[in-house]
Amino acid sequence: MKRPAMTRDKPVDQVRATARDVLRAVRERAAYANILLPKLLRERGITGRDAALATELTYGAARAQGLLDAVIESAARRPVADIDGAVLDVLRLGTYQLLRTRIGSHAAVSTSVDLIRSEAGMGPSGFVNAVLRKVSQRDEDLWVDELAPSMAVDLVGNLAFRYAHPRWIAEVFVDALGGSAGQLQAALAADDERPPVHLVARPGLITAEELALVSGGDPGRWSPYCVYLPGGDPGQIDAVREGYAGVQDEGSQSVARALTQFELADDHGRWLDMCAGPGGKAALLGAIADIDGAHLDAIEVSEHRAELVRKVTRDLPVTVRVADARQTDLDPGYDRILLDAPCTGLGSLRRRPEARWRRTPDDVVTLVELQRELLDEAVRLIRPGGVIVYSTCSPHPAETTEVIGAALAANPALRQLDARSEVGVDDVGAGPSVQLWPHLHGTDAMFLAALTVDA
């Protein structure tokens, strides 16, 4: 590890300084914590238990931001908007340690004071000390009891606060769950936990059993390609480094595989992935296409993301093109089309720590329009009797069932297929579409619907 930077009197704690730097980049320049943190850990030579602690503190504080801010506002007696950004980052980090880790109060407060003093001097460090001492006087449950809306009056608001979600997202979940408060609690709680790492064993290259053996993981429950990794850095596994395996949520694997599971008459092996970047599903589809003698066209609007698709589909029967999939110059007649649409990502919030606080209800409107246009193009490109799988990593009804409903209403030749048996996951409701959930299936909250066009 690099030598810690020296301040006037104490060495700066590299682990907490790194967590602070990521929180700052997230706040100031909308960085993605799950991309920046691994990069900083590598650059700073932070490994092993130190890396695990930095990850826990960074992702935990980013995920719990709304709850932490409410506690900080109460303890500081001022809105967080009135607190200097650099001070706020340290307060969030300190409050997270006090409320949600087993780190002792003294260590949580003193390391936070050292962190701000090294950067901003005595004045701000006195403020941080005073606020965190106040925070430390209660545990998380007591703070929640004091600050959350009353359960009797506003159950959704209470649960949203308790499990650190913006209220509008809790409302979307309760809608998607058919109004069940018990399910809402379980869904929010699952979303508030550190997510497990799922690996995909690329078919034809390595089996899930072999991957489980070399990675020390366990074969997954639903996808025949999935391995659950108990811990550690997946980037250190040879099979991942060599491209035989990748990191991919089991729900995402199940969606990609479902496209290949529908029985089609006269399948000519012309497959299309309309929104392919960064390529998780394209790599799995490409590997299955290789075995089935099919070919996959992969479209992606962003050049950078298309390059990522090219990388993971090298040596597979996949052609990657940079294009806007709303209006392509492709010839119709595809047998199978995956439309894994750009979406709010509300179904994978556990994997994107800060995303829940960055997304807004306005995002939904823009995305729904894009999703509808993309689905129109999929309908143009599919051959009669072919199958379109429309998927999102969001359970938001506006992005899922309502997009499908609108397409069915506008196209009399379009028909929805029951996707339940093809997705290979149990207990997915009454169909014909499938909504997966972390609390029910252990996957991200992926949605999928299958459509065909009658001749």
Ligand SMILES: C[S@@+](CC[C@H](N)C(=O)[O-])C[C@H]1O[C@@H](n2cnc3c(N)ncnc32)[C@H](O)[C@@H]1O
């Ligand atoms: C949900 S992600 C797809 C994830 C991908 N299927 C995977 O499994 O790795 C949506 C992708 O659609 C791309 N996209 C957005 N608008 C698009 C458009 N008009 N045409 C093609 N791709 C688009 C985004 O850049 C993004 O990479």
